[in-house]
Amino acid sequence: KDTSLSSISIASDQLLDGLLVSAFDESSCLSRYRSHLYRKASPYKPSVYLISKLRNYESLHRSCGPRTKSYNKVMRKGPKLSKNDAGKNCKYLVWTASNGLGNRMITLAAAFLYAILTDRVLLVKFGTDMFGLFCEPFPDSSWLLPRNFPYWKGQKHIETYENMLMNSKINRSNGFLPQFLILNLQHTHDGHNNFFHCDQSQVLLQKVPVLILSSDQYFVPSLFMIPSFTQELSNMFPKKDTVFHHLGRYLFHPSNEAWELISRFYEAHLAKENEKIGLQIRVYNTHRAPHKTIINEILACTLQHKLLPDIGVPKTVAESHLKKQASKAVLVASLYSEYGEKLRTMYKANTTVTGEVINVYQPSHEGRQKSNNDTHNIKAWTEIYLLSLCDALITSPKSTFGYVAHSLGGLKPWILERAYGETFPNPPCRRAKSMEPCFHYPPKHDCRANNTIDFTSLFHHMKHCEDVSSGLRLV
Numbered sequence: 001k002d003t004s005l006s007s008i009s010i011a012s013d014q015l016l017d018g019l020l021v022s023a024f025d026e027s028s029c030l031s032r033y034r035s036h037l038y039r040k041a042s043p044y045k046p047s048v049y050l051i052s053k054l055r056n057y058e059s060l061h062r063s064c065g066p067r068t069k070s071y072n073k074v075m076r077k078g079p080k081l082s083k084n085d086a087g088k089n090c091k092y093l094v095w096t097a098s099n100g101l102g103n104r105m106i107t108l109a110a111a112f113l114y115a116i117l118t119d120r121v122l123l124v125k126f127g128t129d130m131f132g133l134f135c136e137p138f139p140d141s142s143w144l145l146p147r148n149f150p151y152w153k154g155q156k157h158i159e160t161y162e163n164m165l166m167n168s169k170i171n172r173s174n175g176f177l178p179q180f181l182i183l184n185l186q187h188t189h190d191g192h193n194n195f196f197h198c199d200q201s202q203v204l205l206q207k208v209p210v211l212i213l214s215s216d217q218y219f220v221p222s223l224f225m226i227p228s229f230t231q232e233l234s235n236m237f238p239k240k241d242t243v244f245h246h247l248g249r250y251l252f253h254p255s256n257e258a259w260e261l262i263s264r265f266y267e268a269h270l271a272k273e274n275e276k277i278g279l280q281i282r283v284y285n286t287h288r289a290p291h292k293t294i295i296n297e298i299l300a301c302t303l304q305h306k307l308l309p310d311i312g313v314p315k316t317v318a319e320s321h322l323k324k325q326a327s328k329a330v331l332v333a334s335l336y337s338e339y340g341e342k343l344r345t346m347y348k349a350n351t352t353v354t355g356e357v358i359n360v361y362q363p364s365h366e367g368r369q370k371s372n373n374d375t376h377n378i379k380a381w382t383e384i385y386l387l388s389l390c391d392a393l394i395t396s397p398k399s400t401f402g403y404v405a406h407s408l409g410g411l412k413p414w415i416l417e418r419a420y421g422e423t424f425p426n427p428p429c430r431r432a433k434s435m436e437p438c439f440h441y442p443p444k445h446d447c448r449a450n451n452t453i454d455f456t457s458l459f460h461h462m463k464h465c466e467d468v469s470s471g472l473r474l475v
């Protein structure tokens with residue numbers, strides 16, 4: 001009896017409380033079946049409704065995905081189609097990459113949610129820099145956009161969303177709708193004013209068979225502003241700050257190559273530790289504050305919140321060989337080697353006031369961002385994932401790399417304040433209110449009243465972000 005109970009609970013842990021299906025070949029994606037051995041079970045359970053939406057999505061993807069009859073039919077069509085054609089066929093949302101891996105992953109999750117809400121099939125345009133990162137998320141099909149997609153190479157001559165909005169205002173649509181449409185929701189592209197969160201825009205977009213999305217933003221809060229999606233979203237996510245946590249764990253399974261790096265590092269360094277503290281140190285401008293200031297800020301934060309102990313006195317030779325005390329691991333993710341080195345030296349040379357041994361690890365130090373490089377991206381993904389396995393996280397402000405790590409891990413991080421020069425602010429860090437990523441450039445336009453609005457006054461489940469005051473986070 002005991003064995004059957006425990007095997008039921010293993011199966012439920014493995015499939016993340018029903019989020020995942022068992023329809024995959026284990027050897028094709030080891031992480032899918034083994035991550036539960038590394039990650040504590042999430043205290044946040046997916047709703048029954050979310051699970052049913054995911055199963056429905058999988059079946060839509062199976063029947064409309066690449067190389068199906070439906071796919072070929074829609075993709076073969078010319079650039080325009082008549083109104084009568086629309087609505088009968090499968091519809092698609094093509095995701096394209098912009099910016100670094102963190103940005104890409106938050107937009108992918110947002111795109112997936114948008115696809116679910118609009119009955120579209122999500123296809124991803126991965127170049128070689130993304131190819132080796134993730135397993136296929138949907139059973140019996142592929143999410144990779146086929147190379148023979150008509151606009152794989154260039155997207156000139158495709159109608160744009162802005163144009164369509166403008167034409168619809170002056171009633172010039174001619175009874176024809178574009179077959180393919182570019183939907184640019186990048187923050188540099190007038191992010192605050194794109195009207196994407198207005199129902200009228202959604203009515204138009206709904207008629208276009210193939211949307212080609214380019215975005216670097218976590219636009220999920222926009223979806224919560226759209227009246228026609230509200231009910232579905234609250235059924236799917238009764239607890240609103242779990243959107244990325246669930247969708248991220250559903251979508252992003254490290255490929256076998258990435259899993260090898262993750263599991264090897266974890267087994268070698270982290271598995272044996274009592275507690276794991278992750279430090280994600282993203283420095284956008286190395287001239288603004290020297291590494292030393294940032295180290296001091298991190299130490300002030302970890303001390304204030306009792307995440308790491310203060311150092312005591314210099315270790316004697318005998319003490320530096322003692323191995324038996326309780327220990328904590330610090331996992332440092334940064335482009336710069338200075339952080340890991342400085343912390344490692346400090347804790348090696350000194351005792352701690354609690355007597356704990358602190359072991360510091362930094363898997364890589366790439367020096368600079370190289371987002372078009374596959375081995376660089378696999379290291380980034382490895383570190384995001386390892387951070388997500390920690391018990392507590394300290395992250396850098398405005399960094400989507402950190403957002404993905406804490407959301408996947410179901411953690412509310414301590415976010416560092418921005419430091420300038422030799423000094424850092426007091427308090428040095430603040431606890432995030434929610435585990436959701438922040439939407440850095442949310443809309444400010446009230447679609448009905450046609451004026452500017454602060455959406456936190458309309459929706460109690462949206463708050464300004466701790467690290468980006470004009471940004472929005474679901475709470």
Ligand code: GDP
Nearest residue numbers: 100101102103333334335369379380399400401
């Ligand atoms: P953001 O710029 O912090 O919002 O995060 P992104 O992930 O979008 O872009 C930063 C990119 O720089 C990452 O994807 C990595 O390619 C690289 N990078 C930044 N920080 C780290 C780090 O700690 N470790 C590794 N391996 N790469 C990093």
